[in-house]
Amino acid sequence: MITTIRWTIASSLLVAWAVGPAHAQTSPDATVPVVAARETPAKRAVVNSIDRHASDLVALSDRIWAYAETALREHKSAAALADHAEQQGFQVERGVAGMPTAFVATFGSGRPVIGVLGEYDALPGISQKASAVEEPLQPGAGGHGCGHNLFGAASLGAAIAIKEQIAAGKLRGTVKFYGTPAEENYGGKIYMARDGLFAGVDAVLAWHPGDETQADMVSSQAMVDLGIEFRGKAAHAASDPWNGRSGADALELFTHGVNLMREHIKPTSRMHYTITAAGDVPNVVPKDGRVWLWLRDWKRDEVESLLVRTRKLAEGAAIMTETQATVTVRGGSWEMLVNEAGARLLHSNLLWLGPATYTNAEQAFAKQIQKATGVPEVGMVAGVNGLENQPQEGGSTDVADVSWVAPTLHVTVATSPKGAPWHAWPVVATAGMSIGHKGMVRAAKVLAATMVDLYVQPGTLAAVQAEFKAKKGETAYASYVPEGPPPVAEAQGSK
C-alpha cells in the first residue's frame, strides 16, 4: 500500500557529473549549496566492506525475493536477515513490539546511536520471474513489487560495514539495524515507534527503491485507515421487507456523501474506499454493510478534519436507514518530518559515490520493460537528482512515524526502469536481477558513508538533531494504531 516513489523528475534536474577526481560540485540552481562529500579513510573502508560483502548481500536479497512473504508473514525473510546479523556479531532481539517478524540487531556501545531501517515484505498476487516479459514465477503468489528484498539487504549491509569499523576501533558508538515488517499493510514501524523502540536513537536512516536516485526533500502523506460498519436487520426481500433495515442502503448513502464531500475538501486531500460487505444474495435484505476507507493529506490536521466529517456522514447514513454505524480507526501514519540537513548530507555522499553504471544488456532489459508497459524507452536513470524542485507525489509510509520520534534521513535509489509501473511485475523483475542488485549495493554504500559522517562529525549530527527538534516543536507523537497488540493473527489469515 504504502510507498513514496518519485515518478516524474524532469531530466533538467539531473546533476551533471564532473569528470576526474575533483569532487567540488554544486547542484545547478541550488539555494542550498551542496558539494560532494570528502573521502575519508573510514568512508572508503565502509564502501570497500560493502564491495567485499556484496555477493552475500545479493544472495540474501535473492532469497527474500524468492520467499516473497507478505505483511506479518515474513517469517523466513526476517529469519534470514536476523540470522545473518547474528552471524556477523550483532546482538539480535527477535519478536519486538509484539510482531514475530520484527527484530532489532545491535552492535557497539555508547553514543552516538545510529539506526538504519530494513523492510522485507512482499505484495500479494504479483509473482513474477526476473524477466523482461510479464510471466509469474508462481501464479497467484506474492512478489517484491516494491523492492523490499533489496531494502532489507542493503540496510543490513550498511549496518555490517559500520559494525566492522566500530569493532576495529575506527568509529565509536552503537549501530542498530531495525528489522521492520509489514510496510505494505498494517505498518510495522508504527507499532515499533508506539512501543518506544527508537528511544535514545540519535538518528535513523532509511532508503527506498525507486526509478531515480535522490536524497529525499519531500514529505509523504498522513493517512488514516477506517473501517465503517452499518448494522441493520435481515428480512425476506419479497415477503416482509418492511421488517428489514439494510446495511447496504446505509453504505450507499454513506459513500454518496463521501463523493459529494469531494467538492468541499482541499485539493491536497484524498479519499479512497472499497466496499467490503453489502449482502450476499438479492432475496435477503442485507443486514451488514461495510466500507474500508482511507483519508489522506500532506497535513495531519487536514486528515483529522476529514475524519470528523466522515463520522458525521456515517451517522447521517445510519439515521436515514435506521441502522447502527460504527467508525473504527484501524491505523494510519503521520506525514514525514523531512530532515533537510540530513538530506544534504545524503546528497553529498551520493555525489561522492557517483552515478550508477549499467551494461548494455541491463539498459536493453530496462527498455524492453518500458516498451511492454507503454512508457518512454529511456532505460535506467544513472545520475542523481538535485535537492530542489522534487515533485510532491502521493503516498504514505510508516517510516514517517519513525521520523517524529527520531531524526530520519531518507534516500531513494534507482532499482527499476524509469516510469515503469510500481507495485507491479516490472519492479519484481528488476528486484531479482543485476539492475536491482546494483541499486541495493549503491544504497548500502550511501547509507554507510552517511552514517560514517554522523559518527565522526558531531556538528553535523547536532545540526540534524536541532532541525528535528525545531520542526517537531511541542508536537507529541501519538500513533494512529489502536491500543493492544498488532494484528498478527488477522495477517495469518490473509494472503
Ligand SMILES: [Zn+2]
Ligand atoms: Zn515500499
